[in-house]
Amino acid sequence: MLDRPLPTLAALAFLLLLPVAQSNSAFAAVSDAAxxxxxxxxxxxxGSISSSPPQTVRxxxxxxxxxxxxxxxxxxxxxxGTSFSMTGVFTAAKGRIEAAMSxxxxxxxxxxxxxxxxxxxxxxxxxxxxDGNDRTISSTFALTGGTISVxxxxxxxxxxxxxxxxxxFKKVGG
Numbered sequence: 001m002l003d004r005p006l007p008t009l010a011a012l013a014f015l016l017l018l019p020v021a022q023s024n025s026a027f028a029a030v031s032d033a034a035x036x037x038x039x040x041x042x043x044x045x046x047g048s049i050s051s052s053p054p055q056t057v058r059x060x061x062x063x064x065x066x067x068x069x070x071x072x073x074x075x076x077x078x079x080x081g082t083s084f085s086m087t088g089v090f091t092a093a094k095g096r097i098e099a100a101m102s103x104x105x106x107x108x109x110x111x112x113x114x115x116x117x118x119x120x121x122x123x124x125x126x127x128x129x130x131d132g133n134d135r136t137i138s139s140t141f142a143l144t145g146g147t148i149s150v151x152x153x154x155x156x157x158x159x160x161x162x163x164x165x166x167x168x169f170k171k172v173g174g
Contacts (some may be wrong), residue, residue, distance in 0.1 A: 032092035033069035035119060039143055040065050045150070047167035055079045059167055061148065069093055073101075077167075090143075099141075119144030134158055146171075 042062045049055045059077035066072045069092040076085045088101030097113040097120045113120035122141040127134070139152040153164035 032095070032097050032115075032120075035143075036069070036071045036090050036092050036097065037065060038146070039063050039148070040071060042172040043148055043169040044172055045148070045167040045169035047150075047165050049079060049163050049165040051163035052161070057165060057167060059150070059169070061169065063090075116142075117144045 040063050043060065045059045045061075047057050049057055057077055057079040059075060061073055061075040063071050063073045066089065071090045072088070073090065074085070074087050076083060084104045086101050086103040088099060091098050091100075097115070098110060099113065099122055100108075100110040102108040109124075111122050111124065113122045120143050123139070125136065125138045128137050129135075134157040136155040136157060137152070138155075139150065142149050142151075148169035150167045150169075151165070153162055155162045
């Protein structure tokens with residue numbers, strides 16, 4: 001059901017990406033690593049889910065440096081009394097940026113980002129049948145212009161109902 005928050009929140013964690021062209025220059029890898037390091041810090045975000053009834057979703061992320069080209073992250077989102085957490089790592093190497101993650105909902109993924117606007121965007125579209133419902137989940141997780149944002153939609157393939165949302169994040173204390 002789309003009116004339950006957990007399946008909709010699961011869209012925030014589903015980031016299976018499209019293939020991208022790769023650059024093998026050492027300069028690009030250094031630039032990518034510096035870009036990732038610029039996001040180290042704590043973030044909070046609030047958005048709404050266009051479900052029935054509409055719901056507010058609140059998230060927080062913490063990104064910590066784990067080396068020159070690696071940033072670990074943890075996050076938690078909640079809506080309507082339901083929440084999920086995620087952990088993962090962003091890595092810049094060989095001209096590409098990858099994100100690996102796992103969530104408390106049992107989802108895991110390793111994805112490659114598309115460089116855009118001095119940052120990186122992770123986009124995906126994935127079928128989810130994990131809890132007996134058939135859904136198509138589309139999501140975008142963007143680190144661009146010094147900000148973080150998440151856009152997502154969940155289509156219930158049986159009923160045709162869609163829930164969607166956008167969550168802009170702000171850096172805490174910085």
